[in-house]
Amino acid sequence: MKKVEAIIRKSQFEEVKDALHEADIDFITYWDVTGVGNEKSGSIFRAKVYETRFIQRRVISFVCRDQFVEPAIEAICKSASTGELGDGKIFISEIADSVRIRNGERGPEALYVKD
Amino acid sequence: MKTSKYIISIVSLLFASIVPVFAQGTSEVAPVINSGNTAWIIMASGLVLLMTIPGLALFYGGLVRQKNVLNIFMKCFFAMAIITIQWVIFGYSITFGSTTGLLKPFIGGFDWAFLRNIKLNDVSPYFVSQPHERIPHILFVIYQCMFAVITPALIIGAFAERIKFSGYVLFIVLWATFVYDPVAHWIWSSDGWLYKMGALDFAGGTVVHINAGIASLVVALMIGKRRHYRNAPLPPHNIPFVAIGTGLLWFGWIGFNAGSGLAADGLAANAFLVTHVAAATAALTWAILDWVLNKKPTVVGIATGAVAGLATITQAAGFVGIGGAIVIGIVASVICFYMVGFVKVRFGYDDTLDAFGVHGVGGIIGCLLTGVLATPLIQSNCSGLLSGNVHQMWVQFVMFLVVTVYSIIMTYVLFKIVDKLVGVRVTDKEEAMGLDFALHHESAYTSID
Numbered sequence: 001m002k003k004v005e006a007i008i009r010k011s012q013f014e015e016v017k018d019a020l021h022e023a024d025i026d027f028i029t030y031w032d033v034t035g036v037g038n039e040k041s042g043s044i045f046r047a048k049v050y051e052t053r054f055i056q057r058r059v060i061s062f063v064c065r066d067q068f069v070e071p072a073i074e075a076i077c078k079s080a081s082t083g084e085l086g087d088g089k090i091f092i093s094e095i096a097d098s099v100r101i102r103n104g105e106r107g108p109e110a111l112y113v114k115d
Numbered sequence: 116m117k118t119s120k121y122i123i124s125i126v127s128l129l130f131a132s133i134v135p136v137f138a139q140g141t142s143e144v145a146p147v148i149n150s151g152n153t154a155w156i157i158m159a160s161g162l163v164l165l166m167t168i169p170g171l172a173l174f175y176g177g178l179v180r181q182k183n184v185l186n187i188f189m190k191c192f193f194a195m196a197i198i199t200i201q202w203v204i205f206g207y208s209i210t211f212g213s214t215t216g217l218l219k220p221f222i223g224g225f226d227w228a229f230l231r232n233i234k235l236n237d238v239s240p241y242f243v244s245q246p247h248e249r250i251p252h253i254l255f256v257i258y259q260c261m262f263a264v265i266t267p268a269l270i271i272g273a274f275a276e277r278i279k280f281s282g283y284v285l286f287i288v289l290w291a292t293f294v295y296d297p298v299a300h301w302i303w304s305s306d307g308w309l310y311k312m313g314a315l316d317f318a319g320g321t322v323v324h325i326n327a328g329i330a331s332l333v334v335a336l337m338i339g340k341r342r343h344y345r346n347a348p349l350p351p352h353n354i355p356f357v358a359i360g361t362g363l364l365w366f367g368w369i370g371f372n373a374g375s376g377l378a379a380d381g382l383a384a385n386a387f388l389v390t391h392v393a394a395a396t397a398a399l400t401w402a403i404l405d406w407v408l409n410k411k412p413t414v415v416g417i418a419t420g421a422v423a424g425l426a427t428i429t430q431a432a433g434f435v436g437i438g439g440a441i442v443i444g445i446v447a448s449v450i451c452f453y454m455v456g457f458v459k460v461r462f463g464y465d466d467t468l469d470a471f472g473v474h475g476v477g478g479i480i481g482c483l484l485t486g487v488l489a490t491p492l493i494q495s496n497c498s499g500l501l502s503g504n505v506h507q508m509w510v511q512f513v514m515f516l517v518v519t520v521y522s523i524i525m526t527y528v529l530f531k532i533v534d535k536l537v538g539v540r541v542t543d544k545e546e547a548m549g550l551d552f553a554l555h556h557e558s559a560y561t562s563i564d
Contacts, residue, residue, distance in 0.1 A: 044409045045348045046419055046469065047401075047456025 001095040001108055002069045005061045007033070007088040008080040013058050019079035020062075023071040030060040039086060057088060063095050065108050146238050149248035155379035156250050156258055162370025163261035167268050168195055170363035174422070175272055177356025178415075178468050180349055182549020183276045184356075184559045190283060194268040197284065198291050202260045203230055210296045211241070211259065213306045220308035222297050230256060241305070243433070244494070245378040258374060259299075266295050266323045272470030273331035274338045274539075276349075277546050280554045282539040289529045290330065298326050298518055314514040315489060315497055315507065317386070318375035320430020320481040321518050328475015329522040331466060337530050338539055340465040342546055354414050361418035365394055368425045372432040385493060386432040389440035390425065396444025397424020404452050419473060423451040426477030427484070434489035434497050443484050447477050479515055486511030 008016055010032070020028060033056075040051040064072060073090055081087050100110035172191035176184045198206070205228045214224030226232055230253070237252040267287040274283075299322045301307040302314055316322055341349065351357060373387040401420025402412040427447035428440060435443070455472035466472055486508035489499035498504040533539055545553035552558055 043350075044405065044411055044413050044416070045351070046415060047405070047409075047452045048460060049409050050348065 001063055001098060001111065002066060003061065003063045003093045003095050004069060004072055004076075004090065005059060005093075006076050006080065006090040007035075007057050007059050008076070009082065009086070009088060010056060010058045012080045012082065012087075013060075015079040016060065016076055019075035020060075020072060023075040024068060025062055025064060025072050025075075028060050028062040030058055033057055033059050055086070063098065063111060065111060144247055146242070146247050146249045148236065148238055148251055149245070149378070152245065152248055152378040152380075153250045153254060155383065156254050156374055156377060159370035159374025160254070160258040160261055162367045163258070163265065163374070164195075164367075166364055166367030166371065167191055167261070167265045170360050170367050171265065171268055171271075172360070173356045174360025174364060174418070175275065175468050177353040177358075177360060178272075178351040179275055180549070181352040181559060182551055184352060184551065185555055185557050186280075186550035187271060187275060189280075189555060190271045191268055193284060194271075194287055195264050197288060198264045198267060199260055201288055201291055202263050203256070204228065206263055206291060206296055207256050207259065209292075210263070210299045211255075211304050213304070219306050220311070221301065223300050223304060223306070239377070241303075241377065243376045243378065244380060244382045248378065250377055255377070258377075262319055262323060262371075263291060263295060263299075266319075266327045267291050269323070269327035269470055269474050270331050270334060272468030272474075273335040273466050275467040276550065277338060277341050277541055279538055279541050280550075281537045282533050285537055286334075286530060286533045286539070289533065290526065293529060294330065294522060294525045295322070295326060298322055298521065301517075302514065309514050309517070312510050312513065313507070314510050315434055315485050316430050316482070316514070317433035317485075318372045318429045320427070320478045320485070321514055324426045324429060324474045324478030325482060325515060325518050326478075326522050328471045328473075328478050329519050330526040331470035331475060332464070333523055333526040334530055335464055335466040335471065337527070337534075340463075341467065342543065344465045351415060357418050358414055361421055365421055365425060368394070368429075372429060376433060382433060382494070385436070389435055389437060390428050390432050392437050392440040393428035393444040393447070394421045394424040396441050397421060397427070397448040400445050400448035401452060404448065419451070419455070419469070420448045423447045423473050423477045426474045427481040430478070430481035431485040431488060434485055434493055434499070436490060436492060439484075439488035439490065442488060443481065446484065447480050450480055451476050479519075482511050482515045483508075 013030070017028065035055045035057060036053050037055055038053065039055060040053055041055065042049045043052050069092060076090055097107060098110040099106055168191050172188045176187040179187055205225060207230065208225050208227035209223045212223035212225070212227045213219065214222065233252050233256065235253065239250050239252045239255040241255055242249050267290050270290070301309040302316050302322050304310060343349065368390055369387055372390040373383045376382040376386060398417045398421040401423070402417045405416040406412040424444045424447050427443050431439060431443060451473050454476045455469045459466060459469070459472055485499065487500040489497050489507060490502050491498045498507065500508045530539065541550065541553065
């Protein structure tokens with residue numbers, strides 16, 4: 001089992017979600033985040049454009065069986081890419097165990113996607 | 116009969132038997148209460164109330180960060196409550212009452228303190244276009260009360276997000292007493308020295324907007340910048356609030372300007388028309404400037420433009436036609452755009468919500484442009500530079516200068532006094548926490564369902 005977390009542009013979210021569903025990832029969670037970096041973007045306020053270092057992105061996260069990881073990464077890379085700086089990153093980590101609360105199933109059996 | 120601004124009745128309300136001295140052959144008929152005029156001014160008073168709460172509260176509240184929004188609402192409600200009380204206790208009396216001796220042109224007396232000597236069906240001593248068909252005196256009191264409330268409330272924009280609540284309360288009461296009331300007396304009372312000079316201020320461009328706008332600049336400089344203020348706005352937390360607040364201000368401004376004729380007649384309709392046209396022109400101008408110079412038209416931009424246009428037309432609403440209104444709308448938007456976008460950034464003062472940049476500057480433009488654009492087509496004895504009355508320009512300039520200087524000096528003195536007595540600035544920790552929680556122990560948006 002692996003956990004896949006990707007930081008993507010909010011504007012690419014729909015594409016990424018659809019691509020992941022194509023790659024048999026049926027359930028994802030996501031949340032909006034703000035990063036502070038050196039990249040600047042402009043915001044207009046009362047007659048003046050101000051530079052701001054705050055960058056808005058969306059994080060998506062899901063846990064899946066090992067064999068789904070590579071297709072999922074491929075799907076995200078394809079769908080989240082615009083070719084510009086700031087398209088985001090993907091992080092993959094090991095998951096020690098998982099439990100389905102309803103019936104106590106353990107391990108990969110507890111995951112949403114069955115073989 | 117001279118009818119530029121409020122003119123006192125020939126009948127003293129205190130001593131109803133005194134012989135008329137003002138009649139000049141127009142008519143000897145005693146003025147009566149007109150139900151149509153009364154109905155409209157009751158409505159208009161309600162509209163001006165709506166401007167402070169919730170109009171101004173939403174407009175300002177949306178522009179601050181979410182940890183300070185309740186503090187803005189609280190300040191608006193508190194101003195409404197406390198200035199109303201100040202107004203009926205002595206504010207109205209020292210503003211529109213009269214006294215004797217040397218002080219007569221500068222401040223009213225206490226004859227109407229606690230509104231004593233004002234009876235239920237007394238006719239208002241003040242009128243503009245309809246000398247015989249007037250409104251009840253008590254209605255004039257409550258209508259003017261709403262102006263007295265919104266003026267100190269405008270200053271909230273200058274020291275938002277960092278002023279102590281006790282300091283704020285003390286400051287607005289002192290400011291209303293020593294700045295608003297005298298200035299309104301000079302310009303609107305029949306005893307006032309600027310009124311006697313022929314100064315034109317239809318609905319409060321000078322009394323309300325220059326006065327509060329200049330005070331805003333002074334307090335913004337005195338209280339200092341917010342933490343982390345680096346010539347960039349700390350982001351507005353709710354732009355729909357700003358838009359709703361602007362809508363309510365625009366709506367309420369109908370009562371503010373079209374009510375200032377104290378009658379429901381052609382002058383009021385014209386005031387409505389020019390107010391609306393100036394606001395629309397200024398909003399459009401700002402949006403175009405944003406679009407051309409910054410690539411995108413913004414909501415905060417169009418809202419700010421509308422308010423700039425409204426503040427600027429206030430003074431001129433009873434003296435110009437739609438041509439004048441369009442000129443005023445364009446000039447107001449261009450200059451206010453430059454002031455908040457470039458001048459403020461250049462000098463780095465933290466006029467947090469642009470109370471000076473929009474209301475003060477708008478008021479000044481309105482004051483001077485009234486001297487240029489006033490036309491006898493609207494009120495036959497009020498004309499400006501373009502109608503050949505050079506003198507009016509001079510009178511408007513004197514009014515602008517005197518009110519500005521007086522407001523600077525008195526605001527400085529009062530703010531110093533308040534600082535010595537209770538302090539004006541919250542601690543650094545309170546400011547970081549946000550004033551909602553630090554000062555009121557409430558938070559606007561809880562994270563609990």
